[in-house]
Amino acid sequence: MIIDILTLFPEVALAPLSESIMKRAQAAGIVQIRAHQLRDWAVDKHQKTDDTLCGGGPGMLLKPEPLFAAIEALRGPDTLVVLMTPQGKVFRQAVARELSLRPHLLLVCGHYEGVDQRVIDELIDLELSIGDYVLTNGAIAAAVVTDAIVRLLPGALGDERSSVEESFQQENLLEAPAYTKPAEFRGLRVPEVLLSGNHRKIAEWQREQALLRTKKNRPDLLP
Ligand code: ADE
Numbered sequence: 001m002i003i004d005i006l007t008l009f010p011e012v013a014l015a016p017l018s019e020s021i022m023k024r025a026q027a028a029g030i031v032q033i034r035a036h037q038l039r040d041w042a043v044d045k046h047q048k049t050d051d052t053l054c055g056g057g058p059g060m061l062l063k064p065e066p067l068f069a070a071i072e073a074l075r076g077p078d079t080l081v082v083l084m085t086p087q088g089k090v091f092r093q094a095v096a097r098e099l100s101l102r103p104h105l106l107l108v109c110g111h112y113e114g115v116d117q118r119v120i121d122e123l124i125d126l127e128l129s130i131g132d133y134v135l136t137n138g139a140i141a142a143a144v145v146t147d148a149i150v151r152l153l154p155g156a157l158g159d160e161r162s163s164v165e166e167s168f169q170q171e172n173l174l175e176a177p178a179y180t181k182p183a184e185f186r187g188l189r190v191p192e193v194l195l196s197g198n199h200r201k202i203a204e205w206q207r208e209q210a211l212l213r214t215k216k217n218r219p220d221l222l223p
Contacts, residue, residue, distance in 0.1 A: 001030070001031045001032070001100070001102070001103060001104070001105075001149075001150075001153060002031070002032045002034070002103065002104045002105070003031060003032070003033045003034070003104075003105045003107065003146050003149070003150070004034050004035075004036060004074050004104070004106045004107070005033070005034070005035040005036065005106075005107045005109065005139065005142045005143075005146070006035075006036050006038055006067075006070050006071070006074065006106065006107065006108045006109060007035060007036070007037075007038060007109035007111075007137075007138065007139040007142065008038050008039060008049060008109070008111050008139075009109075009111075009139045010035035010036065010139075011035075012139040012140060012143070013035045013109070013139040013140075013143050013146075014033070014035050014143075015143075016143045016147065017033055017143055017146055017147065017150075021150075021151060021156060021157065022146075022147060022150060024156075025150050025151075025153065025155075025156040028155065030150070030153050030154075030155050030156050031150050031153060031156070033146060033150075035139075036070065036074065038062075038066055038067070038070055039066070040070075041065075041067075041069040041070040041073070042065075042066045043065045043066065043069070048063065049062055049063060049066050050062055050063060050111070050112055051063050053113065057113075058113075059112050059113035060112040060113060061112060061113050061114060061115060061116055062110065062111060062112065062115040062116065063116060064115075064116040064118050064119050067108065067115060067116070067119045067123070068119065068122075068123065071106065071108065071119075071123045072123075074106050075104075075106055075123075076104060078102075078103045078104050079104045079105070079106050080099070080102050080104070080105050080106070080125050080126060081106045081108065081123055081124055081125045081126075082099075082105055082106065082107050082108065082124070082125065082127075082128050082145075083110065083115065083119075083120060083124045083126070083127045083128065084107060084108065084109050084110060084128055084129075084130075084138035084139075084141040084142050084145070085110050085114055085115075085127050085128070085129060086129050086132070086133070086134050086135075087114070087127060087129065088126070088127030088128040088129035089126065089127060089128055090129055090130075090131065090132075091128050091129065091130045091131075091144075091145055091148070093148075095128070096145070096148040096149050096152060099145075099149050100149045100150075100152040100153055105149075107142040107145060107146070108124065108138075109137070109138030109139045109141070109142050110138040111136075111137060111138060128141075128145065129141075130144050130145065151163060172214075172221040172222070173207075173210045173211065173221070174210055174213045174214045174217060174218060174221070175210060175213075176206035176207070176209040176210045176213065177209055177213070179191070179194060183195060191205070193205045
C-alpha cells in the first residue's frame with residue numbers, strides 16, 4: 001500500500017509515523033508513506049499557497065492552483081483522494097478497515113480555514129474528519145488516519161490477534177479492563193477470575209465488563 005500526504009508541514013505528518021510499529025511496517029515494505037510539500041507546486045514567485053476569503057471573513061484559505069497541480073501530479077488511476085477536514089465524514093474503525101484495502105491513498109491536509117471549494121468539487125473523493133474538534137493543522141489528522149490504517153495491514157502488528165480482538169472490531173463494544181503481573185500491587189488484586197485459567201469464565205467476565213464500561217463511557221454505542 002502507498003500513502004501520500006500533501007501538506008505545508010511534511011515533518012508534522014511524518015514525525016509520529018517514524019517510530020515503533022509504523023517505522024517497522026515501512027522498513028518491512030508493508031506500506032510506503034511519503035509526505036509532500038504543497039509549496040513545491042505554488043505557481044507565483046513568492047510560493048504563495050493561501051489567500052483571503054471571497055465575500056470576506058477572517059482567516060485564509062488554501063488556493064486552488066497549487067492543490068490542483070499537486071493532486072494531479074500525485075494521483076494515479078487507483079488513488080483515493082482524501083481531504084482531512086473537520087467538515088468531513090467521521091473517521092471510525094470501520095472506515096479505517098475500508099481504507100486499508102485501497103492500494104493508494106492521497107491524504108490532502110487543510111490549513112487555516114480550509115481549502116477552496118473548487119478543489120473539493122473537482123478532485124476530492126472523500127472528506128474525512130477525525131472528530132468533532134478543530135485542529136490547527138490537517139497533517140496531525142493525516143498522521144492519525146495513517147496510523148490507524150497501517151496497523152490493520154497484514155504483518156504490521158507482531159501478533160495478528162491484537163487487531164482482531166480489540167475494541168470496535170467485534171460488535172460496538174469497548175474492551176474489558178486488562179491486568180498484568182503482579183497479581184497484587186499495593187493491596188490491589190487482579191480479579192480472581194483472570195487467574196483461574198477457566199477460559200469460558202474469563203470470556204464471560206470480559207463480556208460483562210465490556211458492557212459495563214461501554215454503558216459508562218460510551219452509551220451512544222449501545223442499541
Ligand atoms: N483539520 C482540522 N481539524 C480536523 C479534524 N478534526 N479532522 C480532520 N482534519 C482536520
